[in-house]
Amino acid sequence: MSKRIEVASDLAYTVNAPTSFLFQIAVADNEHQTIESESLTVEPEMPIESCRGGPLGNRLHRLSADGGPVTVRYRATITLDQKRTPSGSLHESSHSALPAEVLGYLNPSRYCESDRLLKLAWDEFGRMAPGHERVKHVIDWVTDLLSYTPGSTGPSTTACDVLVGRAGVCRDYAHLAIALLRALGLPARYVAGYAVDLQPPDFHGFCEVWLDDDWYLFDATRLAPVGGFVRIGAGRDAADVSFATLFGAATSNPPEVSARLADGGQLESPSGEALSSA
Amino acid sequence: MSKRIEVASDLAYTVNAPTSFLFQIAVADNEHQTIESESLTVEPEMPIESCRGGPLGNRLHRLSADGGPVTVRYRATITLDQKRTPSGSLHESSHSALPAEVLGYLNPSRYCESDRLLKLAWDEFGRMAPGHERVKHVIDWVTDLLSYTPGSTGPSTTACDVLVGRAGVCRDYAHLAIALLRALGLPARYVAGYAVDLQPPDFHGFCEVWLDDDWYLFDATRLAPVGGFVRIGAGRDAADVSFATLFGAATSNPPEVSARLADGGQLESPSGEALSSA
């Protein structure tokens, strides 16, 4: 069931004053994602610091530039072997049974004001039986509520803003879903990654929900098959996994991103299965 | 220079439906805080799960109750031995020199929208030389801007709200300071704790800023001497270190909290020194 996937991203900057860059573009390496080959090239040549950050050990790359053009080119080929679990068998854990390390993902965060959505979440979803089916229902509710509209939101847009405006892009879909799930008492977090067949091609943002004893992937945008999601890293919300964070002064072009099956073929759509890659 | 401190907190609930409680009221145990004696008593008697949560290993206590009155009584006597560093010797690290594990404390969080405060922070503080003096200046700016006004803010109030309304309580002071410091590129986080001589007695919230190679304590409220701060735990903002998080349905009275020097005497005011206890 594993598949080989090639991902690529190209970033281009013009640096106007000494600037420190922090990138989260390299794919995660864990038991579900095996990196066959990988390269990170920066022009002009300069030292690249590779490290791991955050409580989840997300892979980071840092560099500093004093001025001029800087381009970053990332390529990787991985074998993706997501865990597949019959969704009907997955339960929500009772709060008192949640492991301590997932409790923080119940807290509200910058873009997911779950504390303001308690009544809405319980009004809409409180009468459903807990379990995978309910999570799926929350995700579908977000899908149905919002319209995917590039340009309708910005970097300060939160889950509550999206609830009011009813339009957004992938990060907004994920933020609203995460906020609602946390309001219901379900640990939920944001995952940044690459997505095979995403149109238009870009980095993707989706969410991950704790059920039974693992993190399961969900995507309210339905823009690409979850079976082709390659994770970069995870965090509270998009604030934790920006593909690039800059301290200094630089201008940039939109990133060029791609992800495709290395051996061709089609992604099968899993039916009745939940996927995890954490 | 170490001192013995006694802390106490009493919480009382009436449980109306099966409820899971998560408490963060026990003092941190680390090289700066040695616990001499400690007790956590719950009435009626029931199992208490003790664990550590979050990336910082905050101490948590969990319990579940089906109904009726529940009281929680915590007592501890500790030896507090804060690290003292001449403040004039402390520098801000350049962004590229920050250790990976503190980078997450540059990100905006639920109550600290540093992403919206970049221009303000750089307008107000960008021309000052980086270092402890600048951090102190940010803290003083918050002290001067706000009026300490119980009841003026609520659980949804953010740093930007406080900037507009100019009034708040300890958590609001800390949130605004943290947001401004992150906007300047300084890792900053929220600490919940006990504070000797705090008037009126309550849990306290303050902030911690990364300078050189450690976390240093700051408090914009000036309501109690930093030398008497006993830490419970730290996090992105108050969302991470609520003294009590409930899933279920219960009503409560305000907590009764106290902290005092076990051997009497007065807290000396450190001058020209920065304190740390992380």
Place this chain on the structure above:
Amino acid sequence: MSKRIEVASDLAYTVNAPTSFLFQIAVADNEHQTIESESLTVEPEMPIESCRGGPLGNRLHRLSADGGPVTVRYRATITLDQKRTPSGSLHESSHSALPAEVLGYLNPSRYCESDRLLKLAWDEFGRMAPGHERVKHVIDWVTDLLSYTPGSTGPSTTACDVLVGRAGVCRDYAHLAIALLRALGLPARYVAGYAVDLQPPDFHGFCEVWLDDDWYLFDATRLAPVGGFVRIGAGRDAADVSFATLFGAATSNPPEVSARLADGGQLESPSGEALSSA
């Protein structure tokens, strides 16, 4: 079909510094509301200025006090003769046919951010045939969405806040309804008044929508029969018709308010009729 109604309100203040008071507590006098008798008494005795303000000529009373206790007692008996129109005969005017004097009630206002709700309003109500039925549907949608919860909102709460939090009091119900109707292109405004049989007794806030060629009354709270609504005044939103606006420093108790049928009996519930009193 006319009825006699007695209304009363009592306000009590303690003035701590010279304070100017602006009251909107006197009932409107127009072709639908005939004032039989009316009194406004202030203790201690002082000059009361009576005037009309705002584009709608709302009745205002102003007074100034330097200190001490001030009580305001208002009593009126009126004959209420609301216009009744078969609701099935009422149409929404096309935008180009709206009279110029109602166009301002399409604009967003402090508590009714209709500009942020365009997509939601058209998603939810855009496919319905325009007319009284659609307005009623919007009102019912608000009724079903919200829970009437005193204390859940405050003086800064807006329609968008209420949409997120799903709880509020009469002014919040009215604000959300008004914002949605304006977003649909329907002039809508806020009316403050007295309401017979309102429980608990208080001033009431409801809304008024322009259909065909008049303003029709709607109330999403369903807390009291519209047939017993006695108008004080109208405006963009609650900001325009506060029962009391103070410039200075005074503390107050909650107002005591009542409204009842002067001749006893029961308010019949109009069915299939829209009421207006503007």
Place this chain on the structure above:
Amino acid sequence: MSKRIEVASDLAYTVNAPTSFLFQIAVADNEHQTIESESLTVEPEMPIESCRGGPLGNRLHRLSADGGPVTVRYRATITLDQKRTPSGSLHESSHSALPAEVLGYLNPSRYCESDRLLKLAWDEFGRMAPGHERVKHVIDWVTDLLSYTPGSTGPSTTACDVLVGRAGVCRDYAHLAIALLRALGLPARYVAGYAVDLQPPDFHGFCEVWLDDDWYLFDATRLAPVGGFVRIGAGRDAADVSFATLFGAATSNPPEVSARLADGGQLESPSGEALSSA
């Protein structure tokens, strides 16, 4: 002291579905603004309804189009004869002496949340002696606080947002000034107009404050001399005087706007005088 001014604006739309247009682009005609000549031309030819709306009788033009391109061309030559008053002689009226018709301009509005800014306004400006000097100080405070930055704000941006973000365009400067002045108890409103020598050329937004017994013009942007401000209309805030309001579906280009002295020469800068044109 009067001067002749030529103003021009050109608007271009592509109508995609039947659309009703409401324009506020024609200059006000009052004792300070005498219209010598004026033309409003629409292509293709269609009926234009001319009316007056809002409490201030702003001039409105309405038209409807079913589809295709629509261009609107407005030209006017006026004689502007602003009233000039020595600013040192102008006083703030006490609240109890304000005429009833200006009281509404003390209320918060969509983009001017004066109710949230009471403490800030009184902290910053409450110790100054009331009068023109204090108003000027508020305006200068806004000028100094903000950076004029096209693109930094949008149609939903409010005074509080601008206070946080510290950047904006003319409407944002006006909104923040208005909100602060209302918070101080000064009636203030928004004026839309043309401004001689405005760079880049565009419609302009500024504010008007009630002093003694008239509305005086102020502009925190300092982008053009107040002596060359030609008023279109006034309202609570920008929501009331949009140059174009559309109900339907159309796309547009940015308007082309100009204003110049008809007889050449330079605008003298009034010093020590307040100007009014209401």
